[in-house]
Amino acid sequence: MNLSLLKPEITLAAAAVLVILLDLFIKQKYMTRYLGLAGLVVSGVFAAIMWGDNNPAIFNNMLATDNFAVFFKLLFLGIAFLVILSSADYENKFRNFKSEYYALILISTLGMMLMASAADMISLFISLELASIPLYVLVSLLKDKKSTESALKYLLLGAIASAVVLYGMALVFGATGETQLAAIAQSLGTSVDTTPLGNPGLYMGIVLMVAGFGFKIAAVPFQMWVPDVYEGAPTTITAYLSVGSKAAGFAIILRVFFTAFGVPFDISNNWGIIFAVLSVISMFIGNIAAIPQTNIKRMLGYSSIAQAGYLMVGLATFGLAMPSTVLGESGLLFFLVSYALTNLGAFIAVVIISGRINSDTIADYAGLGKRSPVLALALTFCLISLIGIPPAAGFMAKFYIFSLAAEHGLLWLVILAAINSVISAYYYLRVVKVMWFNEAPAAEKTTTTVAPVVALAICCLGVLLLGVIPGLIMRFVESASSIFPF
Amino acid sequence: MDFNYLSTIMFLPAAGALVIALTKNKDEKITKRLALVFTAIPLALAIYLFVAFDRSAGAAVVQFQEKYLWIAPLSAHYHLGVDGLSMPLLLLTTFLGFLAVLISWKVHERPREYFAWLLLLETSIIGVFVSLDLLLFFIMWEIEVIPMYFLISVWGSGRKGYSATKYVIYTLLGSAFMLAGILSLYFTTGSLDMINIAHRGLGIIQTAMPAAAIFWLLFFGFAVKLPMFPLHTWLPDAHTDAPTAVSVMLAGVLIKMGGYGMIRLCVSMFPDQAQQYAQILIILALVGIIYGAAVTLMQTDIKRLIAYSSISHMGYVLLGIFALGEVSLTGAALQMFSHGVVTGLLFAMAGLVIHNIEVRDMRKLGGLARQVPVMMAVFVIAGLASLGLPTTSGFAAEFLIFLGSYTSGAVAHLNIYTLIAIIGVVLTAGYILWMIQQAFHGPPKEEYNRVKDADNLEKVYMFVMVAVIMLVGIYPAVLTDVFQLGIAPIAGLIGG
Numbered sequence: 001m002n003l004s005l006l007k008p009e010i011t012l013a014a015a016a017v018l019v020i021l022l023d024l025f026i027k028q029k030y031m032t033r034y035l036g037l038a039g040l041v042v043s044g045v046f047a048a049i050m051w052g053d054n055n056p057a058i059f060n061n062m063l064a065t066d067n068f069a070v071f072f073k074l075l076f077l078g079i080a081f082l083v084i085l086s087s088a089d090y091e092n093k094f095r096n097f098k099s100e101y102y103a104l105i106l107i108s109t110l111g112m113m114l115m116a117s118a119a120d121m122i123s124l125f126i127s128l129e130l131a132s133i134p135l136y137v138l139v140s141l142l143k144d145k146k147s148t149e150s151a152l153k154y155l156l157l158g159a160i161a162s163a164v165v166l167y168g169m170a171l172v173f174g175a176t177g178e179t180q181l182a183a184i185a186q187s188l189g190t191s192v193d194t195t196p197l198g199n200p201g202l203y204m205g206i207v208l209m210v211a212g213f214g215f216k217i218a219a220v221p222f223q224m225w226v227p228d229v230y231e232g233a234p235t236t237i238t239a240y241l242s243v244g245s246k247a248a249g250f251a252i253i254l255r256v257f258f259t260a261f262g263v264p265f266d267i268s269n270n271w272g273i274i275f276a277v278l279s280v281i282s283m284f285i286g287n288i289a290a291i292p293q294t295n296i297k298r299m300l301g302y303s304s305i306a307q308a309g310y311l312m313v314g315l316a317t318f319g320l321a322m323p324s325t326v327l328g329e330s331g332l333l334f335f336l337v338s339y340a341l342t343n344l345g346a347f348i349a350v351v352i353i354s355g356r357i358n359s360d361t362i363a364d365y366a367g368l369g370k371r372s373p374v375l376a377l378a379l380t381f382c383l384i385s386l387i388g389i390p391p392a393a394g395f396m397a398k399f400y401i402f403s404l405a406a407e408h409g410l411l412w413l414v415i416l417a418a419i420n421s422v423i424s425a426y427y428y429l430r431v432v433k434v435m436w437f438n439e440a441p442a443a444e445k446t447t448t449t450v451a452p453v454v455a456l457a458i459c460c461l462g463v464l465l466l467g468v469i470p471g472l473i474m475r476f477v478e479s480a481s482s483i484f485p486f
Numbered sequence: 487m488d489f490n491y492l493s494t495i496m497f498l499p500a501a502g503a504l505v506i507a508l509t510k511n512k513d514e515k516i517t518k519r520l521a522l523v524f525t526a527i528p529l530a531l532a533i534y535l536f537v538a539f540d541r542s543a544g545a546a547v548v549q550f551q552e553k554y555l556w557i558a559p560l561s562a563h564y565h566l567g568v569d570g571l572s573m574p575l576l577l578l579t580t581f582l583g584f585l586a587v588l589i590s591w592k593v594h595e596r597p598r599e600y601f602a603w604l605l606l607l608e609t610s611i612i613g614v615f616v617s618l619d620l621l622l623f624f625i626m627w628e629i630e631v632i633p634m635y636f637l638i639s640v641w642g643s644g645r646k647g648y649s650a651t652k653y654v655i656y657t658l659l660g661s662a663f664m665l666a667g668i669l670s671l672y673f674t675t676g677s678l679d680m681i682n683i684a685h686r687g688l689g690i691i692q693t694a695m696p697a698a699a700i701f702w703l704l705f706f707g708f709a710v711k712l713p714m715f716p717l718h719t720w721l722p723d724a725h726t727d728a729p730t731a732v733s734v735m736l737a738g739v740l741i742k743m744g745g746y747g748m749i750r751l752c753v754s755m756f757p758d759q760a761q762q763y764a765q766i767l768i769i770l771a772l773v774g775i776i777y778g779a780a781v782t783l784m785q786t787d788i789k790r791l792i793a794y795s796s797i798s799h800m801g802y803v804l805l806g807i808f809a810l811g812e813v814s815l816t817g818a819a820l821q822m823f824s825h826g827v828v829t830g831l832l833f834a835m836a837g838l839v840i841h842n843i844e845v846r847d848m849r850k851l852g853g854l855a856r857q858v859p860v861m862m863a864v865f866v867i868a869g870l871a872s873l874g875l876p877t878t879s880g881f882a883a884e885f886l887i888f889l890g891s892y893t894s895g896a897v898a899h900l901n902i903y904t905l906i907a908i909i910g911v912v913l914t915a916g917y918i919l920w921m922i923q924q925a926f927h928g929p930p931k932e933e934y935n936r937v938k939d940a941d942n943l944e945k946v947y948m949f950v951m952v953a954v955i956m957l958v959g960i961y962p963a964v965l966t967d968v969f970q971l972g973i974a975p976i977a978g979l980i981g982g
Contacts, residue, residue: 330559387658389632390625399621400560402665407673411666418662425658426651429635433647437639474559 005058005065007046008073009113015039016106023099032099033091036084036106044077052479057119061180064119064255071333071480072116072251076244079340080109082458083240086348088451089355090236094141101141105240108134112248119259121169121179124252128165128216131248132158135241139233150225150232157225161215168208172260175202184260194267203270206261210274213256216249217308220282227289230301235354238297239347242304243340250311250336254329258318272319275312276413282309283420291427296350296362299427303386304343306424311335313410313417314401321408329481330474331401337473338393338466342385345459349379352452362431367440376435378460383428385463388421393466400474490552491535492566495528495576496612499583503605506598514597518587521601525584525608532580539573541967547975548618548681557621562678565619570972571819572615574965575739575746578826579615581954582738583608586731588947589834592841593641593729600641607633607735614743620668620678624661627743631657634724634732634740641729649723656710656720664707670700671755684754684976701759705752712744714804715774718797725793730837733789737796738830742822745803749815749976753807757979764808764897771808772906774801779913783920788836788846791921792829795872798910799825805907806887809900812970812977814890817883819969824871824879824958831868831951835861838944839925843937848921853930858939862926864948869918871955874911879958884911886966896980 003010016039019032047070055065063069084105091098111131118124136158140151173179176187193199214222230238261267286306293299314332352375353368354360369376385392398421402414466473502524506517540549551567568576586604593600610633613626631654639650675683710717721741725733753760778798785791799821806818838861840846843854855862871878874885892904940948958965 384632389658390628395625395628399665399669403560403669403672406666406669411670414669415663415666418665419659422655422658422662425654429651429654432635433639433651436636437647469557471557471559474557478559 002056002058005050005055006063008043008050008077009110011043011046012039012077012106012110012113015043016103016110019099019103019106023103029098030088030091032102033084033088036102037081039106040077040081040084040109044074044081047073047077059123061182062120062123063114063117065117067480067482068255069113069117071477072247073113075247075337075340076109076112076116079240079244079247079344080105082344082348082455083236083244085455086239086344086351086452087236088449090234090351090452093234097141101138104134104138108132108138108240109244112244112251115248116251116255118252118255119181121173121181124256125162125166125169128252129162131245132162135237135245138237138240139229141237142232142234146232147234148232150229154225154229154233157215161212161222164208164215165212168205168210168212171201171205171208175199175205181256181260185263188261188267189263194264196266196270202267206267206271207274209256210271210278213249213253214278217246217253217311218305219278219308219312220285220305223282223286223305226305227293227298227301230304231295231297231360235297235347235351235360238301239344239351242300242347243343246304246308247336247340250315250332253315254332257315258329268319270319272316272321275319276316276410279309279312279316279413280416282306282312283417284309287420287423287427290424293427294362295360296365296431297360299362299431300343300346300350303424303428306420307339307343307386309420310398310401310417311339313405313413316413317401317405317408317410320410330477331397331404333477333481334470334474335397335401337477338385338397338463341459341462341466342382342392342394345382345456345463346379346386348452348456348459349375349382352448352456353379355448362434363438365431365434366438367435369436370440375456378456380432380435381460382463383432385467387425387428389425391464391467393463393470396467396470400470490566491531492550492568492616493552495531495535495580496566496609496616498524498528499605499612500609503602503609506605507602509598514594517597517601518591521587521605522584524605525580525587528608528612529580529584532577535568536573536577536968539568539570539968541971545971547971551618556619560621560678561676562621563619564622565679566616567618567681568616570968570970571749571976572746572972573968574819574823575615575742576612578742578823579608579611579739582734582826582830583611585830585834585947585951586735588943589734589837590729590731591943593731595641600637603633603636604731604735607637607732611735611739611743615746618680620672620680620683623680624665624668627664627747628661630740630743634736637732638724638728641732642727643729644727645723646727649720649727652720653724656717660707660710660717662707663703667700667703667707670703674700680750680755684750697756698759698762701752701756701763705748708744708747708752710744711747712741712800712804713797714744715770715777715797715801718774718778721797722790722793725796725833726787726790730834730841733793733833733837734830737792737833738826741796741800742826745800745807745818745822748804748807749819749973753810753815754976754979757810757976760808761810761896761980764810765899767808768805768897768900768903771801771804772903774798774804775907775910776913779910779917782917783913785917786848788839788848788851788921788925789833791848791917792832792836795832795914795917796825796829798914799829799872801910802884802887802907805891805903808897809887809891809894809904810896810977810980811890811894812974814887814894815973815977816966816969817886817888817890819973820879820886820958820962820965821883823965824883824955827951827954827958828868828871828878828880831864831948831955832872834947834951835865835868838940839865842939843934848924851925851934852928853926854934854937855926856930857934857937860940860945860948864940864952865926866922867952867955869922871959873914873918877956877959879955879962882959882962882966886962 114127290302385394548567610630617623782794874880
């Protein structure tokens, strides 16, 4: 047992505790923000150092520390960093809870990092809860009617989802007698009946786990909470939910389904079909429901459902195709990075804009192109990336993930996904149109501090770089996904 | 390769767009001069490349190549090059890009943004013509949507928002299928190199996916852009509502991307499938020719009329391509060039009429020959070129198409199809002459007495375009020699 392999997590936990303690003693509450940022950076450095080493699993194979885990740790740390950076103005809405806000973000990030490394169903469930519970609190932090309502909704549905996951795990344990993912795979490969009729409990368990994780990634039909929670939550937390929570969901799905249920083929084929179907309905329902929205947070909520659909194209590919190449999962990981930067960029722009005009209604964005052209340009660029038009990263991500799907015989899914991109262009472009072509009402200028603008700039730059020279990150995600036994 | 000519040509307009967007000058003159400089240099370089293009026997088919590894995991390259087919189209793009700046000289609304988008548009169109890597090709194909969306919806007229959105949705729908086709090509051949795939032929395509399916996926994307009947409905709206210079670019080079893509990808990579399905495509081309011309006859809006005439003219291109003979393909390529200049000029003139007279309904015009003699003269020349009068480029192109398709043995019953297509020429003569008569002849109307004729700047670009039309009409070999270099290897793939 080597505790030094846990350095990133220990640092982050310490930072969270320090933030809470510091809150008791100092008057300048904004200091806690800097402390949080520093904690994230240090933790990130520790995580980056671990990259590339073939580290052993720790705590009796409870937690893996492989490249895949390190990759996601860095992703979550980066997301949290950008979210905290963009909260510099927004924190004033929380009055007395500024440092709690930062501490909770750090703790939730810690939970997500553990989720990415969990190699055992027990540690997986605990880290899932660790990531979720702070989020319930964070959603309610605005303390107004909408925020409270959405937090309650999120809490209730989240609790049900957790119960469903747990039930699924119990059934899988019953069928295989193991909690460790690798051991489950071994048991499935040798001694257990893997036909659906021969072992219904196993399949029931897998389906329940899909349902529970589907809640995390906001896939249809487990998406009911998304529009309300996205609208009611503080915008920075909406951003965090839409990328952090979703990426964490995909991290555990990848880990569980590739490690435990990757072989034999009749199992992976079955969950592959489930994900293909979920992908299609998520894309269609997300995109079509986004069209009539008038609130930008709700619209981005539905759009994130559709984006989960595109991501699931990747999952379906590997379930159905018995992946033989390392390119497999890397398409998904690349899409996640690109999606994280793009969606964060869009939400940070929304945070800044709503700080100026005090509204999240799309119609109120009129004339933004005249009043703050740079901001409008940044949001436009992020929306273009969400549609998937080059040179933004969104295009490269779709190209990458679709090319793998097409290669493995899922061309029908690719065509459906591409048609969905066309549908999505309609509502994304509507926002662009309002910003640039509609006349401005009254111009009110409030200043924004520099931190959120920096965060937005990082996102946009990242989106552009990933779109133009994606090779670097691609090599990175390939080695992160090479841990899977295919 | 000593100097990256093609990259320079391609990225100079984009660099110009960046410079224009970043310089915060109040004086729009500076913006326009910058735009002029950043389109003039690519034009000059393109002319130089056209002259320097090696036409001798045994010269490399693809010249001025640049190839660098771009995305290693996808084996995508940054690969540029021109052959006999794309060289004239590159010349045309830079030529019209330069003229578009001149034509836009009287744009006073948000000029910085306008010229930035216009230059960006030029870069992406050039990119389509010079890319030899499928991914790069597709990226350039897609980028073009964004400037067009902004140009139509901000500086357009009429139902501009509707037209712009319609344009985007149509284009994206087409490219969604094209993307599926490109992905299928990529995974069946394992390569993104267009030359390589065409060169090695279908032998390398594995059975995972029928080649016919890939052919149709790709074809659909190009057919939307060409536009082929019945996928054409975006074009009249986009043309009618776009600002003049954008109409010129749209008619002049943007829709040529469709024809270029068909030759470059559909025909040269899938010669057997092209031959197999040529019948049905030629029939669609005929429907487009006749239907487009018939609908044109009914138009009263001067820009809409020219827009519909493009549908008919693009039908000839489609006919020329899928007649699959060397002569007919050359004719189709020449028609693309000729239509680019002729219709570009027609749109420029229509824009001038609308700008100076502020009337776009032809029923209200009339008798303008007295008041604006220069405009009338140029309009008549452009119109005659459009209907294919000898000594204009339109004649040379249509003659080659008809000759080629009549004699091509690649598809059955071609001679009958050709005869039907020639009916289109009669209809074209009808609407062109009718338009000229409506707008410029008849008794002069008093309310137009104060209308200004073309000024010096406008005369410059008009006469340059007229000169090009005449030059190509009288001595088409200046272009066909080059086209043939690119088309002969492609036509060679077609089995008798």
